[in-house]
Amino acid sequence: MTKKVSVVEKILSANDQLAVENRSRLDEAGVFAINIMASPGAGKTSLIEQTLPRLSEKFRVAVVDGDIATSIDADRASEAGALAAIQINTGGNCHLDAVMLKQALDQLDLKDFDLLLVENVGNLVCPSNFPLGTHKSILVASVPEGDDKPYKYPGMYRGVDALIINKIDLMPYIPFKMDYFRRGVEILNAGLITFPISCTTQEGVDEWINWIIENVEDK
Amino acid sequence: MTKKVSVVEKILSANDQLAVENRSRLDEAGVFAINIMASPGAGKTSLIEQTLPRLSEKFRVAVVDGDIATSIDADRASEAGALAAIQINTGGNCHLDAVMLKQALDQLDLKDFDLLLVENVGNLVCPSNFPLGTHKSILVASVPEGDDKPYKYPGMYRGVDALIINKIDLMPYIPFKMDYFRRGVEILNAGLITFPISCTTQEGVDEWINWIIENVEDK
Numbered sequence: 001m002t003k004k005v006s007v008v009e010k011i012l013s014a015n016d017q018l019a020v021e022n023r024s025r026l027d028e029a030g031v032f033a034i035n036i037m038a039s040p041g042a043g044k045t046s047l048i049e050q051t052l053p054r055l056s057e058k059f060r061v062a063v064v065d066g067d068i069a070t071s072i073d074a075d076r077a078s079e080a081g082a083l084a085a086i087q088i089n090t091g092g093n094c095h096l097d098a099v100m101l102k103q104a105l106d107q108l109d110l111k112d113f114d115l116l117l118v119e120n121v122g123n124l125v126c127p128s129n130f131p132l133g134t135h136k137s138i139l140v141a142s143v144p145e146g147d148d149k150p151y152k153y154p155g156m157y158r159g160v161d162a163l164i165i166n167k168i169d170l171m172p173y174i175p176f177k178m179d180y181f182r183r184g185v186e187i188l189n190a191g192l193i194t195f196p197i198s199c200t201t202q203e204g205v206d207e208w209i210n211w212i213i214e215n216v217e218d219k
Numbered sequence: 220m221t222k223k224v225s226v227v228e229k230i231l232s233a234n235d236q237l238a239v240e241n242r243s244r245l246d247e248a249g250v251f252a253i254n255i256m257a258s259p260g261a262g263k264t265s266l267i268e269q270t271l272p273r274l275s276e277k278f279r280v281a282v283v284d285g286d287i288a289t290s291i292d293a294d295r296a297s298e299a300g301a302l303a304a305i306q307i308n309t310g311g312n313c314h315l316d317a318v319m320l321k322q323a324l325d326q327l328d329l330k331d332f333d334l335l336l337v338e339n340v341g342n343l344v345c346p347s348n349f350p351l352g353t354h355k356s357i358l359v360a361s362v363p364e365g366d367d368k369p370y371k372y373p374g375m376y377r378g379v380d381a382l383i384i385n386k387i388d389l390m391p392y393i394p395f396k397m398d399y400f401r402r403g404v405e406i407l408n409a410g411l412i413t414f415p416i417s418c419t420t421q422e423g424v425d426e427w428i429n430w431i432i433e434n435v436e437d438k
Binding site: 123 | 393
């Protein structure tokens with residue numbers, strides 16, 4: 001005889017269960033956390049370098065950097081003013097997961113921080129399937145990647161709370177149709193808040209900073 | 220009692236076993252196949268668009284395009300002169316595998332072709348772990364991604380037979396140290412054949428085309 005068990009409530013995967021625990025730890029300590037995702041080279045680390053000095057008088061900021069290998073990104077975050085920068089080497093894994101973030105949180109005295117920036121592994125597919133327990137997920141797109149990326153990587157665009165369009169200083173040199181790009185985004189994630197910026201010229205960075213400040217203060 | 224089975228010969232994974240079968244089918248039909256991998260937006264499709272018209276008098280070329288969603292790339296390959304263009308939508312999967320390539324090969328009358336270009340899903344991590352059965356694997360890097368990518372995504376750089384550095388026309392606008400980039404590549408894959416090119420200005424494309432011609436003719 002085969003028995004059937006009806007599952008009415010959604011059962012969380014091990015990852016998602018741990019993400020809930022990470023969120024509770026962050027909330028108890030009063031830390032607002034942002035998961036920053038992007039393609040390799042879209043400018044996650046450059047964005048963090050632009051962000052840290054502008055927030056360091058207002059908030060105590062920690063950074064967790066996920067990479068296949070090296071500590072290049074955590075080193076850059078430290079130099080840019082992160083009070084703590086933890087490098088997670090995933091050892092070949094193509095995304096951060098909630099276990100890895102838990103291990104990083106274990107290294108931090110969370111009550112000493114107001115804001116945690118998590119830089120995910122560069123990948124437009126896999127990270128979107130692994131919630132970490134952060135409060136917001138953002139995607140850094142970039143002009144040189146091309147204007148068709150929302151259409152080709154819908155899962156990532158669908159799941160984020162804000163979108164940065166980086167490297168807009170390269171618009172004169174690249175055939176990037178902003179209207180076509182934005183239409184793709186709008187189909188997947190209507191009304192998504194979007195920040196066109198350049199980490200090189202610093203255009204648009206202030207709007208992104210204000211969004212973070214509002215979020216941390218409203219927490 | 221626990222029994223132990225000693226495994227002396229390497230056991231192929233299901234994927235790798237199927238890759239061997241794909242290779243046999245390609246060899247029997249006389250088709251030379253290249254697996255093209257890259258980050259999203261590095262320029263795989265643009266490279267294929269530059270490549271097809273230059274080869275169409277010499278070889279009969281088919282293209283297999285892997286994407287999470289859409290048939291944008293296969294449409295572009297058709298327009299650029301591919302005799303056949305098969306779109307594989309991976310349905311969220313972050314890489315092509317040998318099963319998917321098998322399904323694409325089933326759609327082609329292989330003896331009608333000399334060359335097969337396989338455009339993998341844009342991803343600098345996962346595709347390197349799934350051999351397809353192609354004869355060569357190449358990586359398309361691009362200047363806007365930044366010069367630290369070999370250090371951060373070593374698995375991909377380690378496993379390829381040739382490297383394209385695309386978008387070199389953007390060098391004046393981007394802080395990309397070619398020496399630093401090349402040192403990273405050399406550590407991972409000594410003597411790797413490298414083609415600096417621009418799909419926009421067409422600089423360097425001929426050297427890449429000659430490499431393909433030599434490979435197909437030596438087959």
